[in-house]
Amino acid sequence: MDLELLVGIFPQVLLDGILLGFMYALIALGYTMVYGVLEFINFAHSEIFIVGAFVGVEILLGLKSAGVLDSVPWVLVLLLILVAGMLASGVLAVSVERIAYRPLRHAPRLIPLISAIGVSFFLQDAIRLFESIWRNAFNLVYPTLDVLNHRYDLTATVDVPLKSLVVIVAALLMLWGLWALVNRTKIGTAIRAVAEDQAAASLMGINVNRIISLTFLIGGAMGGAAGVLFGVQYGLINPYTGFIPGLKAFTAAVLGGIGNIPGAMVGGLVLGLLEAFAASYLSLLTGGAFGAEYKDIFAFSALILILIFRPKGLLGEVVRERA
Amino acid sequence: MVVLALDGLEVYYGEIHALKRVALEVQSGEIVALLGNNGAGKTTTLKTISGLLAPRQGTVSFETRPLTGVPPHEVVARGIAHVPEGRRIFNRLTVRENLLMGAYLRRDAGIADDLERVFALFPRLQERITQVAGTLSGGEQQMLAIGRALMARPRLLLLDEPSMGLAPVLVEQIFATIAEVNRQGTTILLVEQNAAMALSIAHRGYVLETGTVVLSGTAAALGENAEVRRAYLGE
């Protein structure tokens, strides 16, 4: 075993893990916030996430074909696609709740879950249909902004592209903003009150349906932001790209303690790091017996172990004390 | 002046007929006690007033305007606060956050003054202002539930069994506070199984039996009624 190599790649792997972790964390927030107020898994969230990525790529391609992509400052371009992606995914999430979940609010638990799976398939194929008519394409590639690929040397062996820094900074800002909103504002307190006891919250004068819509809006917007950042970071998307990261983000939410907002962040980071380290080190440490393709098996085995010892997740608590 | 009037209420849970032709009135400035055994329909009556339940027939009106079919969050805006059965404070919010949720709809500058007023009534709450509500004792939780409702500045306060699960000393204290809140100008509809305590502070009362009002009168008259003494005062 080459110890020098193991140590040498460590910072790069750590960086990859953090990047992936923030991505999962942002997506996981959508699952966890909705679960917090409704005790319901919004399986369509993976598509709400990828819609953000599609809105981003469409704007970039539009700017490119108009020939202005390189003349607009890159910070503005990024802000534009982030805000647009967040808006689109947020509004989509609110509409999905309104149309497909709210009428089933008092139905047995499995019914809205099935509705969510249906919405998930519907959105995948709707995106596919739209893109095949509009661009006659299945895979779309994010146009590169040259500045974003500029690499900064951290050490002799590690360098980091600007886009990764952008992703980390944007994710941190959004996680902080959400934390402050939920814990430091009146409307955030109302969200927590509705999560705990809807009837009691309504007796305070809180319009419960409006708070539920707001929860979908925020969770969807975070997912949309994650979609845009995903596109910027990894480049290639198709209508089914959202599914796997969505599933992993859901796992991250459970790992952190579903319904718990800081838990989603912690769970996302832990899963991202596990995956990155497994991808880089498994083959090195096992002399090639297990390649990088076993990363998911490794990451999920670790998850199962954690959940055996902490069934409510790392920061888990009982989501609702009474009905 | 009549502030709250219920008339001909028929309320169902699915097939279960919980309230039958219930009618009652509360005058401005009164404490009215609503008595009855387990399952008589007391909680159902309060929930129908605050909009958590919709009557199949009958009307609720408050200060001359109809209240039937108004959703709970708008009932609060009309000036009615409901302290529900079992307190239902927000366990994971702090004492302060619970109280501020009580004032959720208010935009006026008087919120800080009303916090002080609640702390004057319940000094214990002030000592625990940053504590998470789920860690309060049962008595403190009841104080918080009442304080939270007062933060809405209600003209009518609905109280569902404020004495439930409390030690006798604390019951005395809570009832003294309820009487004090009433003296400060809030009209009160009080649901209680502890009939003796309720009648000691109420002006008038109604007795519910299996969803029907069977008796009503002044607190003094009810306290002397042989049927009430046998069934609710344990004689």
Ligand SMILES: Nc1ncnc2c1ncn2[C@@H]1O[C@H](COP(=O)(O)OP(=O)(O)OP(=O)(O)O)[C@@H](O)[C@H]1O
């Ligand atoms: N959610 C519900 N579903 C079905 N039936 C209910 C429900 N809530 C109450 N009931 C029934 O309605 C009737 C009246 O109940 P309610 O809770 O109003 O009684 P109560 O007078 O408040 O009793 P307690 O003193 O025990 O609180 C009871 O027969 C009860 O079983």
Ligand SMILES: [Mg+2]
């Ligand atoms: Mg009751």
